[in-house]
Amino acid sequence: MKREKEMKRKRWQTTILLAVIIVVTYVSIAITEFNVLTGITAIPQAIGWMFSHLLITQESLAKLPSILEKLNETIFMSIAATTTAAAVSIFLGLMGSKTTRVSNVLSVLARFIASFSRNIPVVAWALILLLSFGQNSMTGYLALFVGTVGFLTRAFIESIDEVSGSAVEALTATGATYFQIVNKAVIPQSLPQMISWILFMIETNIRSATLVGILTGTGIGYIFDLYYKTMDYNTVALVTFTIVITVIAIEMASNYIRKVIL
Known part of the structure; x- marks a missing residue:
């Protein structure tokens, strides 16, 4: 019943x-x-x-070297923003996790930073930073960096929280210091998940960097916007094709790395 x-x-x-x-x-x-x-x-x-x-012609293929140059700029900017944000996020993740937090104040602060930066879209960060830094690669880098810090901090906190408590308790019982516990128990167990999240963010940031580049006048986004505004649709098709191929290639490489480490 x-x-x-x-x-x-x-x-x-x-x-x-x-x-x-x-x-x-x-x-x-x-x-x-x-x-x-x-x-x-x-x-x-x-x-x-x-x-x-949207057809790729011989004339548009002649512009491929300049397109690839800007594409490389976008890729390297995305990787740089992700890796530097990951370093900051590891620190914030350790402070915010219930397993490794030093104090409640730092834990709340780390979670607040993660929530604040994550809930504002990368495009909005680009528009905000555009007012201070202008249209340059630094603005795009900072927009990706801030958004990535928020996402990775949240992901790292969850990864650290999933660490087995027995290893932490065993090291604590032997009188190990905080840094020894983090180095010997926490990081080794959560590192595979952290690397997986970093790879995921590199993929995401390459996609986001294209849109951010339209706003900041940098990278492949700038090239796309330039040819789109001049109605050179054949070159726009080539730019789009190179972006799609790059994203697919990076996604396949990251999936392979994930299978190896997880």
């Missing part, structure tokens, strides 16, 4: 949730004046435009 009541209650909850989603969707369409039928019928026309304009 109780089971039947529980099932009926869940059914009602699901029905109410679906009804709320439908109402919110309808209200959103009404407020934005979005025509669903027009949007659906425009899809074939949009696909046709893509196939007729």
Whole structure:
């Protein structure tokens, strides 16, 4: 009897949730004046435009060296932002974790920094920093750095919290110092997960750096924006293709590394 009541209650909850989603969707369409039928019928026309304009030609291939140069700038900026942010995040993760925290004040501060920097999008950070640093690679680097610190700190805290407490307790019982416990018990157990998160952020930051580059006038994003504004769609297609190939290649390399270390 109780089971039947529980099932009926869940059914009602699901029905109410679906009804709320439908109402919110309808209200959103009404407020934005979005025509669903027009949007659906425009899809074939949009696909046709893509196939007729976004073609890689011999002229666009001549610009490949300059595109690759900017692509390398984007990749190295993403890697630099991720690795330096990882170093800061390890420290904040140790301070914020329940397993290795030194004091409650530092733990709360580390978690606040992670939450604050993570909940503001990278694009918003780029716009904020753009006012102070202008359009240059430093602005893009700092935007990626701040966003990465927030994400990795949160991920590292969770990874450290999953460390086996028995190893920490054993070292504590032998009179080991805080740094010895971290070096011998915490880091070795959580390092594979940390490396996996760092690789994931490198992939994410390369994607984000393209959009950030449009705002800061750097990297592959700047090249994309330049040719898009001049309506050189053939070169835009080549830029897009190189970005996609790069992201896929890096993702395959990171997946392989994850399989080795995990």
